[in-house]
Amino acid sequence: xxxxxxxxxxxxxxxxxxxxxxxxxxxxxxxxxxxxxxxxxxxxxxxxxxxxxxxxxxxxxxxxxxxxxxxxxxxxxxxxxxxxxxxxxxxxxxxxxxxxxxxxxxxxxxxxxxxxxxxxxxxx
Amino acid sequence: xxxxxxxxxxxxxxxxxxxxxxxxxxxxxxxxxxxxxxxxxxxxxxxxxxxxxxxxxxxxxxxxxxxxxxxxxxxxxxxxxxxxxxxxxxxxxxxxxxxxxxxxxxxxxxxxxxxxxxxxxxxxxxxxxxxxxxxxxxxxxxxxxxxxxxxxx
Numbered sequence: 001x002x003x004x005x006x007x008x009x010x011x012x013x014x015x016x017x018x019x020x021x022x023x024x025x026x027x028x029x030x031x032x033x034x035x036x037x038x039x040x041x042x043x044x045x046x047x048x049x050x051x052x053x054x055x056x057x058x059x060x061x062x063x064x065x066x067x068x069x070x071x072x073x074x075x076x077x078x079x080x081x082x083x084x085x086x087x088x089x090x091x092x093x094x095x096x097x098x099x100x101x102x103x104x105x106x107x108x109x110x111x112x113x114x115x116x117x118x119x120x121x122x123x124x
Numbered sequence: 125x126x127x128x129x130x131x132x133x134x135x136x137x138x139x140x141x142x143x144x145x146x147x148x149x150x151x152x153x154x155x156x157x158x159x160x161x162x163x164x165x166x167x168x169x170x171x172x173x174x175x176x177x178x179x180x181x182x183x184x185x186x187x188x189x190x191x192x193x194x195x196x197x198x199x200x201x202x203x204x205x206x207x208x209x210x211x212x213x214x215x216x217x218x219x220x221x222x223x224x225x226x227x228x229x230x231x232x233x234x235x236x237x238x239x240x241x242x243x244x245x246x247x248x249x250x251x252x253x254x255x256x257x258x259x260x261x262x263x264x265x266x267x268x269x270x271x272x273x274x275x276x277x
Contacts, residue, residue, distance in 0.1 A: 003275045006214065010221045010272035018261045041254045044139045044262075048150035057262075060157050065269045067164040072273045075169075083168055108150055115158035122165045 019061045026054050053102035063093055063116075083123050090120040127182060131156075136259045140252050153262075159183055160266045167270075220271045224264055231256045 022045055029038045033051055046054045067086050074082035094116050103109045135152050142149050162183055166172065232253065239249045 006217050006221060007272050007275035010217070010268055010275075014221070014224060014261070014268040015265070015272050018265065022258065022261075040143070040251055042258075043143070043145070044149065044153075044255055044258050047145045048147075048153075057153075061265060064157070064160050064164055064266050067161065068167070068266060068270045069273055071164065071168050072270070072277050075277065079169055083170060086165070086168070103150075105147075105150075108154065111151075112154050112157070115154060116161065119158065119161040119165050122162060123168065123170070 015065065019058055023055060023058045030054055048104060048108055049102050050104050053100055056100075056102035059093070059096075059102075063090070087120055087123050090116065090123070094120065132260075132263055135263060136256055139255050139259050156263065164266060164270075217271055217275055220268070224260060224268065227260050227264070228257055231260065 025042060026033075026045055029035075029042065030051075032038050033042075033046060033054055045057055049056050066089055070082055070086045070089070074085060094113060097109075097113055097116065101109045103112065135156060138146070138148050138152055162180065166177070166180055166183075235249050235253050235256070238244060239246070
């Protein structure tokens, strides 16, 4: 009962609600991201990103949440399964990132890709 | 705790100060994402070499900001607050769920006081508040996700 009373609100409001709300705000303003009015409040969510990849922070949030979820939900299985699933998921996302190149600057793209590869290598 | 608080304050202050795109903010976001991912990776119960876990200890503290601002364990033990929760663990989760609200209220108080002292424009304070809330949620999100999911384990 306590898991429903405490866990569900935390997941629905904080874990899912906040990123979805942030994404919806960006999606609503996706054609006016360069305008001062939008930049004033929402720039922290998409600065440095190409206008077509304004949603990339949501992908980063999903990446972290998924790793945490794999760790918790696969804890009954042998650890190697959880670690392999996490590695596969991270590698797939790195491949997507290499294809999309979400940042405007080449250096930032390389830096984040290398950061993610390091995270993956730690698990490997 | 202090290292986490300093990191949080740096991220928030840089986020507020930079009204145009800035490389500092972008780098801080990439670093925060990296630390959070690394912490999630290290929380797997793998047999990491001791040297690695020792080296990564500060990283874990920053990336996983659970019990970062308040040591809930000490608080619960000291005050023996068990009045409306069946166990300390449940009460701790309840407090963690309220942590973002507490931090947002705290930032409201700080920005409100600054407005009174420096007589800043309401528009500026509103912007600072919104940016602070976004950054608090960004930094606390992995910890809240972990606590929320773990309770179903």
